[in-house]
Structure formats: C-alpha cells, structure tokens
Amino acid sequence: MTQRHVIAIAGNPNTGKTTLFNALTGHRARVGNYPGITVERRMAGVVLPNGAKVDLLDIPGTYSLLARTAEEQIALETLLGLRDLPRPDAVIVCVDATQLVRSTYLVMQAQEMGLPVIVALTMTDEAGSAAPDPAALADILGCEVVPVLARKGIGLDDIRRAMVRAGVAAGRGEDEGGDGGAAKWRWQPSSALAERVAEVRRVLPAAWPQTDAVALWALMSVDEDDELDEVDDRLRAAVAAACPSSEVANDIDDEVIEARYRWLDEHVAPLVRGQPDRTLTERVDSVLLNRVAGFAVFLGIMFLVFQSLFAWADPAITLIEELFGWAGGAIEAILPESILRDLLVEGLIAGVGSVLVFLPQILLLFFFLGLMEDSGYLARVAYLMDRIMKSMNLHGRAFVPMLSGFACAVPAILATRTMERRRDRLLTMMVVPLMTCSARLPVYTLVIASLYPAGHVLGIFPVQGLLMVLMYLFSTATALVAAWVLSRSVKPLRARRLPFVIELPPYRLPRLADVLRMMWERSRLFLSEAGRVILVCTVLLWALLSFPQTLPEGAPDYDAMIAAAAGAEEQAQLENEREGALLRESYGGRLGHVIEPVIEPLGFDWKIGVGIVGAFAAREVFVSTLGVVYSAGSDVDESSATLRERIRAEVRADGSPVYTPLVGLSLMIFFALACQCMSTLAVVKRETGGYRWPLFLFGYMTTLAWVASFVVYQGGRLLGLG
Incomplete structure (x- = not known):
C-alpha cells in the first residue's frame, strides 16, 4: 500500500491560509481577521483532478521558520517531517498581495529547506491594481504562482492542478533541491x-x-x-x-x-505596482486607535453587546423555560409517582433545562465577537490594550488569549502558544481563567434576572445590562491586577517584558457565513462538551439529593400527619415539609451542611453550597444543580415555577429571604474569581507538563474568590446593604 502524498499550507498570519484550507477540503476550521487563530496542525483529505488523494495540512501561521514560538516550532516540524511526521511532498505558501515582500520571505525559507513550493497569491482583490503580475513573480521565485480568492472559490481548480504537478515533481534528487546537497540560496553567505x-x-x-x-x-x-x-x-x-x-x-x-x-x-x-488605497482604514483608525476616543468606542460597543444579551435573548429564554416546564408537567401527568418520574422531572428536565435556557445568550455573545473579529476591529482593541498590558507586565500578545477567554478558557490557554517565552505563556495561563467565560454567563444571568429589577440608573442605563458590563470589566481588571502581582511575587513568572508587535489587518466586511459557522461551532462545543458533563452531574446530583429516602429517628411521622390532615391545603403543607426534611437528610444535603460553616460568612446557605460543589465539574452546572435542589424541595403547586421565581421566593426559617441583591453580588464575585472548571485545569496540566501549575492556579483563585466574596458580603452588611 503506497503512502498518500502530504501537502502543507503555510503562510504569515492573516493571509487567508485557513480559508484556503477550508475551501479545498470542505473543512470548517476557524478563520478570522486576526493573527494567531491556528495553534495546531489540521489535516483533511483532498481529491485532485487526476483522482489522486492527498492529505492537506494546515499549519500555524508564521512569519519565519525560526522556531522561537510554539507555532513556529509546529510549522518547522511539519515542513521538515520531524518527530516522526511525514515530510510534505510540497508546500503551498499563501502570499498576501498587499504585503508582497514580507510574505515572500517565508517562500525563500521553504525553498532553502528543499521543499517544492506553490505560491497561492491571496488578497488580490484588496491589492487591486497594485497586485503583482503572477507570471512575473513566478519567473523570479522559480515556482508556480496561482492567484486565489478562496472566499469566492476563484483559483481553487488551478491550485488543485498545481498540487498534481507538485506531487509528480516531489522527492527529486540532490540537484533539484531534495534532502541532499547544499541549500539553493539566492544570496551568498560570507x-x-x-x-x-x-x-x-x-x-x-x-x-x-x-x-x-x-x-x-x-x-x-x-x-x-x-x-x-x-x-x-x-x-x-x-x-x-x-x-x-x-x-x-x-x-x-x-x-x-x-x-x-x-x-x-x-x-x-x-x-508591486503601487500601494493599496487605505484611506478609509486610516480615517477609521484615527478614531478607533485614539487613546480616549478608542476606549470610549470600545466600552460603548461592549455595553450594547451585553445589554442586547438581555433585551434580545429574553423572549427566547422565556420560551425555552415554558417548553421545559410543559415537558415536566406532561411527564408528571403521564407517569405514576416513582423514582423514574422523579429522575426525569427533577433530574434531567429541571437540571439540563435550566442551563439550556441560556443558549440564546451564548449564541448572541459569540455572534458579536465573531463580527468584531472578522471585521478586523479586535486587532485594534489589542493595540489599544497594549499600554495597559505593558503596565501589568503582560506581553501584548496575551490580549489574544485573554479576549478568547470571554468565550472559553480552554482554547484561550491553547492560544498562548503564540508567545515566544515560557514565562509569558505561564503568566497568561494563570490569569486567563479569570476572564468571564461563557460558562459564567448563565450564573450571572440567573442572579441578575432573579434579584435585580429591570429598571434604569439615572433614568438612562438599564440596571441589568450595566451590571453585566460591570462584571465583565471586574473580571478583566482582576486579571490584569493578578498578572501584575504574580509577575512580581512568583519567581518563575518574573522576566523582562518584550516589545509587542502586531499587524493591523485591513477592515473587511464580516463574512456572515463564517461568523454564523463560528457561532454555531462554539455553541455546539458548549452543548456537546458541557452538555455531557451537565447530564452526568445532574443525574449524580439528583441521586445525592434523593437518597436515602429515610428520616432520622425522632423525626415527625409525616405519613400519619398527612393522613390525619383536615384539608388539602394542610396536606400539601405537610408534604412540602416532608420533602424538605428528606432533602436535608440526603447525601447532598449532608454535604451542603458540612461546608456551610465555610461559606456562611459569604452569605451562602447549604443549598448554594451544594451548587458550588457541583460547579467544580463545570461552572454552568451550578445552575442545573440549583434547578435540581429546588425541584427536589418543591411541592406540586411549585413544580411549574421557573428557577428564577423559586430563587426569589426562597426564605429562611425566620422568614427572611435567602437571596438578596447583596447575596447575589457576593455569589457573582465568587464565580468571577473561583477556578471551577476541571477542563481548564486539565489543559493547563497538558500545556505545562505537570500538576504544579494547575494546583497553583486552583489554589490561588479559590482563595481569592473566598476573600473577595467575604469582603463584599460582610462589607455590605456593615454598610446596611443586606
């Protein structure tokens, strides 16, 4: 059996490399108008016009083959066939027609390494009349040059035919640039x-x-x-x-x-027959890159985004709540009272449903982030943030993973590979989990929607949207301060900061198809990865909260009391008291009571404690846990009430509310700072090669969360706020 040919796609960041890979393979790898998107190799099969099947490799974007970053090392290993990787038969190098000289530097290096090269000349539509003549460029470089507009499908057949010719020519001898012999340098070394x-x-x-x-x-x-x-x-x-x-x-x-x-x-x-017209880009940048106006625009955009998460998503959230409420009621009407019915209604529907109601907000968040990324705006925000990052001893490139942390800390930590030094990568890994990821969004939304009325501050700013913006700003500020402290107090994280260099891509109209694809892929990942965790944890928590179904000795005989009750109202009250007693005596209830002394100074009761324990598997499990807790402790009349309504109605034995705005703020602060994500700790272990850094991350974040929540709650009580 003959080995399939391998052809790699290389190029500078943001030259359309992954877009070409997707167009040729039908793959759906993430693309963006921002450097540092690809951090690992991707491979997919391609059928060429002659019927041959080849494996196409999309390797991380790099400006050169000097392996100083993880991305450059991956690129070099792939092109040279190191670490038992198959050496490519040819490499397609994407050359940006608007940055011709800089892009062809990588072509020279690949040719020096003895690789047959095909140049895919991209961005010719943006270069316009300034684009070079492909035939003239091919004569100078000594390789095929194919103009390509992958987004529009232009030039793809020409690239496939060039791949056929490269496959035939691959593996030639020493005199043609194979593995033997001296490099074919176009310059003479001293x-x-x-x-x-x-x-x-x-x-x-x-x-x-x-x-x-x-x-x-x-x-x-x-x-x-x-x-x-x-x-x-x-x-x-x-x-x-x-x-x-x-x-x-x-x-x-x-x-x-x-x-x-x-x-x-x-x-x-x-x-190069001239410079592309960038007049419009320069005019827009004069505002968006201004230290004052640029920050004002950024904050305004983020405020509109987070307010829309409430205003636009609330109808869909209400609909999903009603659908799950209807499903629970329907199952109760069909099935007789049994453990199976309790599992379906109180476990699966109440738990999983209470998380899925926040999917509309997650979709909206990813949609807006995709628009900003694809338009080139996020690169400008990175430039604006560099001054702040520098003052906190963070490398400017840390902005990329920190911004990605708004979606999920796992890919954000992988994105630290774009940084040259291990110190910069470690420091960024230690603060990225502080960014408000999408898993925290359901917790914030539940608390804000339940405990804070939909009013306005100063008659202008909506309370709920403003609170959401403040929580995101709080997480960002905390991450920056944590970086400053860690870089001065933890020896391995101390080092001189390197200068930050970033390419500002031209503004482009966002490609709606790519934005929607990215939005769906990230949301699908949330549902598939988090959904499995939520499902398992929900069933486990339901079991912990449902067993044992016995009361301790000396407890009231609720069965006899219910049988002797005078009316239906008294019976319902006694049944609810029995369910509450069973819940307190369950394994989960006992666990909650064990940790209650630790969390009580934060304003939390044992039920919240159960949710916090469950959230260590994944933050969003906290919401499903509360859904299970309050379903298990509710009477029949409350079964159709939403989780938000149950939280607002929850009271202590003395009749005081369990949840107040101050408790809600303390809870959000705790979740903003605690490292309650096993996936994050696992990827940190993988990236650092041991348990030292994930244990340090978990320890310092949990301590910080407890202290900050304690200060907020106890300080608020001293001020008479709760």
Whole structure:
C-alpha cells in the first residue's frame, strides 16, 4: 500500500491560509481577521483532478521558520517531517498581495529547506491594481504562482492542478533541491558563516534533513534560552562552539535576514505596482486607535453587546423555560409517582433545562465577537490594550488569549502558544481563567434576572445590562491586577517584558457565513462538551439529593400527619415539609451542611453550597444543580415555577429571604474569581507538563474568590446593604 502524498499550507498570519484550507477540503476550521487563530496542525483529505488523494495540512501561521514560538516550532516540524511526521511532498505558501515582500520571505525559507513550493497569491482583490503580475513573480521565485480568492472559490481548480504537478515533481534528487546537497540560496553567505554552517551540519541528527539550510536554522534558533524540545546535546554543543557569544549570534541573524531582504527588495519589490488605497482604514483608525476616543468606542460597543444579551435573548429564554416546564408537567401527568418520574422531572428536565435556557445568550455573545473579529476591529482593541498590558507586565500578545477567554478558557490557554517565552505563556495561563467565560454567563444571568429589577440608573442605563458590563470589566481588571502581582511575587513568572508587535489587518466586511459557522461551532462545543458533563452531574446530583429516602429517628411521622390532615391545603403543607426534611437528610444535603460553616460568612446557605460543589465539574452546572435542589424541595403547586421565581421566593426559617441583591453580588464575585472548571485545569496540566501549575492556579483563585466574596458580603452588611 503506497503512502498518500502530504501537502502543507503555510503562510504569515492573516493571509487567508485557513480559508484556503477550508475551501479545498470542505473543512470548517476557524478563520478570522486576526493573527494567531491556528495553534495546531489540521489535516483533511483532498481529491485532485487526476483522482489522486492527498492529505492537506494546515499549519500555524508564521512569519519565519525560526522556531522561537510554539507555532513556529509546529510549522518547522511539519515542513521538515520531524518527530516522526511525514515530510510534505510540497508546500503551498499563501502570499498576501498587499504585503508582497514580507510574505515572500517565508517562500525563500521553504525553498532553502528543499521543499517544492506553490505560491497561492491571496488578497488580490484588496491589492487591486497594485497586485503583482503572477507570471512575473513566478519567473523570479522559480515556482508556480496561482492567484486565489478562496472566499469566492476563484483559483481553487488551478491550485488543485498545481498540487498534481507538485506531487509528480516531489522527492527529486540532490540537484533539484531534495534532502541532499547544499541549500539553493539566492544570496551568498560570507565565508565565516559558511564555515559555521558546515560545522553544525556535521552533527545534525540522522533523522533530520542533512542540508545547509537546516544547519543554518539551528545556528539561528538554538541557544541557551530557547524552549525547543528534543534538540540533541551534540547539536547544542556545536552551535555553542560556532556562536561563542550573543554578539556573534546577532551578527549571524543580521547577515542572513538582511541578505534575504536585500534580494527581495531588488527582485520582488519592483513587481508591486503601487500601494493599496487605505484611506478609509486610516480615517477609521484615527478614531478607533485614539487613546480616549478608542476606549470610549470600545466600552460603548461592549455595553450594547451585553445589554442586547438581555433585551434580545429574553423572549427566547422565556420560551425555552415554558417548553421545559410543559415537558415536566406532561411527564408528571403521564407517569405514576416513582423514582423514574422523579429522575426525569427533577433530574434531567429541571437540571439540563435550566442551563439550556441560556443558549440564546451564548449564541448572541459569540455572534458579536465573531463580527468584531472578522471585521478586523479586535486587532485594534489589542493595540489599544497594549499600554495597559505593558503596565501589568503582560506581553501584548496575551490580549489574544485573554479576549478568547470571554468565550472559553480552554482554547484561550491553547492560544498562548503564540508567545515566544515560557514565562509569558505561564503568566497568561494563570490569569486567563479569570476572564468571564461563557460558562459564567448563565450564573450571572440567573442572579441578575432573579434579584435585580429591570429598571434604569439615572433614568438612562438599564440596571441589568450595566451590571453585566460591570462584571465583565471586574473580571478583566482582576486579571490584569493578578498578572501584575504574580509577575512580581512568583519567581518563575518574573522576566523582562518584550516589545509587542502586531499587524493591523485591513477592515473587511464580516463574512456572515463564517461568523454564523463560528457561532454555531462554539455553541455546539458548549452543548456537546458541557452538555455531557451537565447530564452526568445532574443525574449524580439528583441521586445525592434523593437518597436515602429515610428520616432520622425522632423525626415527625409525616405519613400519619398527612393522613390525619383536615384539608388539602394542610396536606400539601405537610408534604412540602416532608420533602424538605428528606432533602436535608440526603447525601447532598449532608454535604451542603458540612461546608456551610465555610461559606456562611459569604452569605451562602447549604443549598448554594451544594451548587458550588457541583460547579467544580463545570461552572454552568451550578445552575442545573440549583434547578435540581429546588425541584427536589418543591411541592406540586411549585413544580411549574421557573428557577428564577423559586430563587426569589426562597426564605429562611425566620422568614427572611435567602437571596438578596447583596447575596447575589457576593455569589457573582465568587464565580468571577473561583477556578471551577476541571477542563481548564486539565489543559493547563497538558500545556505545562505537570500538576504544579494547575494546583497553583486552583489554589490561588479559590482563595481569592473566598476573600473577595467575604469582603463584599460582610462589607455590605456593615454598610446596611443586606
């Protein structure tokens, strides 16, 4: 059985690389008008015009093959076939027609590595008349150049035919740029550099391509501060001998980079027939990048977004609540009283339904974030935030994962791979979980909608939308302050901050299809991943709250009392008292009472404690847990009431309300700061390679949450607020 050909797609960030991958494969990988979207390899099959099947690899966007970041290392390993990966038969390099010289730098590197290259010339519609002539560019680069507009399906057949020709030509011998022989450099290295390259080439690992280009890569990438994995000790020693000082290493970098760009400036730059018209972009940026006006616009946009989560989503939420209420009532009418009926009504419907009602808000949040990302606006926000990030010792690139943290901390932590240094990645991982993710949104929405009336502040600002904005601002401010403290108090997180460089992409009309696809994919992930956790936890919590169905010795004989009751109203009251007593004596009730002394200073009772314990599996489980708790403790007349109504009606033994606005604020503060997500801790363990950092993350966030909630609740009581 012959091995299938492998063709890689490479390119600078934001050059349409993943869009081309999706168009060729029918895949639905995430795309965006923002650097740093792809952080791992993706592979999908493609059928070529000659019937051959090839595997197409989408590798992370990179500006060069110097492996200083995780993305660059993934790109290099994929292109060279390291770590037992198949070496690509060819590589499609996406070249941005609006940034021709910079984009073709990667083409030069790939050709030096001995790879057959196909250039996909993208963004030609944005370049307009300034776009280079593809035939002239092909003559200069010595490879096929195919103009492509993947969004519109233009040039895809030409790329497929070029892939056929590349597959036939792949694996040629030493004289044609194969794995043997010297690199086909378009510039001439100095004699000193050539000697150093030869020294390093002699000790390259046997599994690596034995080329001068790989030896040059080692000279420019391997040093005592790098974070490269599996680099042979002999190779490190040879590089250290060839580069005995940082000055020598810097001289090598300068010589190579200047020589490459000198060739590009002489041969490629003349093909650019003018500069794209960016007048409109510059005018908009004069406002959006202004330190005052830009922040005001950003805050205004976020306020409108969060207010819309209530105003636009509430009808859909109400409809879903009514549907689940109807489903629960229908099952109660059909099935006789039994454990099965309790499981279906109090466990599955009450628990899962109380979380699914917030799906409309999650969809809206992802929709707005997708519009801002696809338009290029989020890159401007990153630029604005860099001054603040710098003051908190965070790298500017940390804004990308921190912003992604508004959706989910797991992909946000993966996005830290775009940063060069381990210190920057670790520090960002430690604060990303503080960002308000979509799993916290159901908790905030439940508390705000239940305890805060839909009024206005100063007759202008809606109370509910303003509270939601403040919670998001609180989480962002806390994350920044935490970064400042950790960077000064935790030794591994201390380091000099590197300058932040980000490309500001041109403004583009958001592609509605891509935005909707991204919105659906993220929401589907929420339903599939979180849904499974919620389902398992809901059933487990229902069992904990339903068993044992016995009362302790000395408890009232409720059965006899109900039988002797004078009327239906008295019977219902006694039945409700019995259900409450059974709930308190259940395994879950006992657990809640055990932790109640710890959380009581925060304003929480044992029922909230049960919800907090359940939320350690996933934050959104807190809502389903309360749904189960209050279903298990409700009488028949309350069974159709929504969870929000039950929370508002919950009272203590002395008749005082359990939930007050102050308790609600304390609860939201706790959830804003606590690390109640096992998935987040798992991905931190995977990225850091051990238990040290996830345990530290869990410990400091839980402590911070308790202290902050304690200060809010007890401080509010001292001020007479609760």
